[in-house]
Each structure stands twice: as structure tokens, then as C-alpha cells.
Amino acid sequence: MSEAVSEARGAPSLLQTVALTAAAMVAFAANSLLCRLALQHQGIDPASFGSIRLVSGALTLALVVRLRARPPSPARVDWLAAAMLFGYVAFFSFAYLSLPAGTGALILFGAVQLTMLGAGLGSGERFGPLAWLGFVLAAGGLVYLVLPGVAAPPLLGAVLMAIAGVAWGVYSLRGRGVADPLAATARNFLRAVPLALALSLVFVARAHADVTGIALAVASGAVTSGLGYVIWYAALARLSAMQAATVQLSVPLLAAIGGVLLLSEAITPRLAAASVAILGGIAIVLSQKSRNARR
Numbered sequence: 001m002s003e004a005v006s007e008a009r010g011a012p013s014l015l016q017t018v019a020l021t022a023a024a025m026v027a028f029a030a031n032s033l034l035c036r037l038a039l040q041h042q043g044i045d046p047a048s049f050g051s052i053r054l055v056s057g058a059l060t061l062a063l064v065v066r067l068r069a070r071p072p073s074p075a076r077v078d079w080l081a082a083a084m085l086f087g088y089v090a091f092f093s094f095a096y097l098s099l100p101a102g103t104g105a106l107i108l109f110g111a112v113q114l115t116m117l118g119a120g121l122g123s124g125e126r127f128g129p130l131a132w133l134g135f136v137l138a139a140g141g142l143v144y145l146v147l148p149g150v151a152a153p154p155l156l157g158a159v160l161m162a163i164a165g166v167a168w169g170v171y172s173l174r175g176r177g178v179a180d181p182l183a184a185t186a187r188n189f190l191r192a193v194p195l196a197l198a199l200s201l202v203f204v205a206r207a208h209a210d211v212t213g214i215a216l217a218v219a220s221g222a223v224t225s226g227l228g229y230v231i232w233y234a235a236l237a238r239l240s241a242m243q244a245a246t247v248q249l250s251v252p253l254l255a256a257i258g259g260v261l262l263l264s265e266a267i268t269p270r271l272a273a274a275s276v277a278i279l280g281g282i283a284i285v286l287s288q289k290s291r292n293a294r295r
Contacts, residue, residue, distance in 0.1 A: 027228030029254035044213025052217035060226030061186035072183035082191035087167035102256025111165020134284025141277025
């Protein structure tokens with residue numbers, strides 16, 4: 001009887017974990033779709049999009065942290081993390097002037113993961129032969145995706161998105177071991193706002209925004225970024241590190257599917273092959289790291 005009760009209680013918890021994780025992945029993929037949609041139709045300029053995204057995200061996260069039962073934990077001021085968050089948002093926004101949503105998300109994800117794996121190697125982490133194979137496969141897939149050719153994405157956009165990925169990778173590394181990641185994220189969003197506004201001043205001559213562009217930027221900041229992180233941190237409390245890392249492999253695929261359905265983008269053979277190499281390579285590295293951690 002007690003076992004049946006335990007199973008009944010465990011089922012909703014599992015369903016909640018799946019629902020939270022799926023919602024967070026959809027939110028992260030939607031960031032690419034919202035930004036590309038806004039810029040594709042010239043509803044807003046990239047600097048203004050990034051500023052509105054950060055401002056609305058900062059307001060949303062500040063409200064959530066204020067309303068939750070748990071008071072925010074004290075934390076040191078980390079301006080480097082804020083600068084990396086700003087760099088990610090800024091380069092991400094300008095990259096989507098030319099990149100399709102799915103291609104941009106794949107370059108971003110590949111650059112993030114390679115940055116974090118490279119940092120692990122630099123700190124003395126050891127890779128076995130299979131992990132090295134996965135690392136080389138992922139790096140090779142990223143290089144193949146941006147190599148010059150008829151099906152290659154615009155080089156400037158690809159470089160900008162790769163820089164955004166490196167910035168996000170460094171930001172993620174800075175957040176490791178933070179006692180209260182949600183409060184830290186809220187603070188970093190707030191500190192990144194002045195940097196974004198300064199960038200908007202630099203590009204003020206090119207500034208423009210219609211109602212749709214502003215709405216998409218607010219949705220990206222408040223919903224898919226702000227609330228997306230709230231949902232993700234709730235899911236992370238129920239996931240192992242391996243599960244959390246693996247499930248993020250779905251984000252570029254979701255963005256690519258969304259690009260096809262909502263933006264009429266095409267999945268080219270080059271994008272498909274690069275996706276298999278990048279995501280497959282990273283999956284190999286993650287599986288080997290998980291196996292070594294259990295030994």
C-alpha cells in the first residue's frame with residue numbers, strides 16, 4: 001500500500017519535471033525565433049532589441065525574486081558576468097540581422113559548449129579518447145557549418161553569433177557554484193542594462209522600432225528570458241548535471257523546427273550534417289564525462 005502511495009506521489013513530480021524542462025527548452029529556443037522575426041521584418045534595430053530585452057528581463061526577474069518566499073542570498077558584485085551577459089545579448093541581436101534562426105541557435109550552442117569544454121581542459125580536466133573524438137567532431141561540425149560555400153551562412157553573422165556563444169559560455173562558467181542563481185541572474189540583468197543603453201546611444205542614428213518589434217523584444221526579455229530562467233532553475237533542482245546538460249541539446253533542434261514552421265526557413269543538407277556532428281559530438285563528451293564521474 002505504501003509503495004503504491006509513493007508511486008502515486010512520484011508520478012506528478014516526474015510529470016512536473018518533464019513539463020518544466022520542456023517549457024524551459026522551448027523558451028530558450030524561442031529567443032532565437034523572436035529575435036529573428038523582429039529583425040527579419042525590420043520591426044526594430046538590433047541595439048534597441050537588446051536593450052529592451054535586458055530591461056524587460058531585469059524587471060521580470062527583480063519582481064520574481066522580490067515576490068518569492070525565500071529572501072535573496074547575499075552575493076559579490078560580478079561585473080565580468082554582467083559584461084558577458086551584455087556581450088551575449090548584443091552580439092546575438094546583431095547576428096540575427098542575417099542568420100536564420102536554426103543556424104544561429106546551432107552556432108550559439110556549439111560555441112557555448114566548446115567554450116565550457118575548453119575551459120575544463122585548460123583547468124586540467126582529462127579527456128579520454130572517445131571524449132576527444134566527440135570534442136573534435138563538434139568543433140569540426142561548427143567549422144564545416146561556416147566554411148565558405150553556396151550553402152554557408154553569412155560570415156559576419158556567424159562570427160557575431162560565435163562571439164555571443166563564447167560570452168555566454170564564460171557567463172555560465174562564472175555562475176558555477178553560485179548559492180542563489182536566480183537572484184544572481186536578476187542582478188546581472190540589472191547591471192547589464194546600462195551597457196545595453198550605452199550601445200543603443202552609439203547606434204541611435206539607426207534606431208527604429210514599431211509596436212510589433214517592441215512587443216517581440218519585451219516577450220524575449222520578460223517571457224522567454226526572464227520567466228524562462230525561472231522555469232529552468234525550477235527544473236534544475238530536479239535534474240542531475242548530466243540530464244541538464246543533455247536536454248539542452250534539444251534547443252538548436254527546436255529553433256530549427258520553429259524556423260521552418262514560423263519563418264519559412266529551410267533545413268539545408270549542410271545544416272543537417274553540422275547539427276549531427278555538433279550535437280552528436282557534444283553528446284559523446286557529456287556521456288564520457290558522466291561515466292568518468294561515476295567511477
